[in-house]
Amino acid sequence: MVTAASGSLALPEGELPDWATVQSEPICIGVWQGRPLMAAALRLETVIQEPFVAETFNFASDTLDDVTLTLGGMAKQILHWEWHSCHCSRCGGTLEQIPASWGKSCAACRSEHFPHIHPCIIVLVRRGDEFLLVRKPEWALGRYSLIAGFLDFGESLEECVQREVREETGLEVANIRYVGSQSWPFPSQMMAGFVAEYASGELQVDGEELEDAQWFCRQLLPESLPGRRSIARWIIDKYALGDA
Numbered sequence: 094m095v096t097a098a099s100g101s102l103a104l105p106e107g108e109l110p111d112w113a114t115v116q117s118e119p120i121c122i123g124v125w126q127g128r129p130l131m132a133a134a135l136r137l138e139t140v141i142q143e144p145f146v147a148e149t150f151n152f153a154s155d156t157l158d159d160v161t162l163t164l165g166g167m168a169k170q171i172l173h174w175e176w177h178s179c180h181c182s183r184c185g186g187t188l189e190q191i192p193a194s195w196g197k198s199c200a201a202c203r204s205e206h207f208p209h210i211h212p213c214i215i216v217l218v219r220r221g222d223e224f225l226l227v228r229k230p231e232w233a234l235g236r237y238s239l240i241a242g243f244l245d246f247g248e249s250l251e252e253c254v255q256r257e258v259r260e261e262t263g264l265e266v267a268n269i270r271y272v273g274s275q276s277w278p279f280p281s282q283m284m285a286g287f288v289a290e291y292a293s294g295e296l297q298v299d300g301e302e303l304e305d306a307q308w309f310c311r312q313l314l315p316e317s318l319p320g321r322r323s324i325a326r327w328i329i330d331k332y333a334l335g336d337a
């Protein structure tokens with residue numbers, strides 16, 4: 094949650110309000126502007142009271158400044174890790190924090206565990222003035238975005254780009270170029286952004302994972318694009334609609 098006390102939305106300062114019941118004790122996730130930054134997950138049944146406001150810290154939101162959104166996303170990832178790292182995945186023993194680290198060590202078998210951050214690729218495929226956007230059935234009506242997917246065992250990020258484009262659309266790509274990345278805390282991904290050129294093939298979608306894939310151009314855009322602060326939108330704005 095954030096506070097609207099100062100007129101704009103900001104991270105709350107000071108003690109937790111009396112009505113805020115948390116799932117576990119707040120933890121310190123770092124120091125921000127000389128002060129400790131604490132994170133806690135509110136219980137679902139908590140009724141948030143004014144001047145505090147519920148905030149999901151997702152990238153569709155245009156109401157938060159970049160720093161607040163980033164800190165909120167980082168807190169979400171850390172709380173997710175803490176929530177999912179109570180027990181050893183090897184023997185079921187209790188995990189203990191490794192000092193000065195987010196890692197944990199098993200009290201029973203001594204195996205060590207570190208935060209699970211999942212690498213993903215996201216790619217804009219271009220063909221002359223056209224670019225490829227896809228649509229998943231669960232997305233908001235009219236929304237199109239870029240091809241994306243999780244890295245698999247043994248793959249380079251560039252091989253992942255080739256495989257995801259091939260699997261999702263039947264196309265082959267060339268000239269794969271890394272353009273930037275974004276931490277994606279839903280719950281814990283690292284999105285690596287690429288631009289690639291169409292090489293060969295005819296568009297084919299399976300109708301399950303993807304509902305549709307189409308070539309668009311500046312003059313013909315879908316009804317809706319990804320949120321402004323997602324890497325997907327940044328790549329589209331810069332490499333499809335811009336001059337990069």
Ligand SMILES: [Zn+2]
Pocket residue numbers: 181182183184185186199200201202203204
């Ligand atoms: Zn263990």
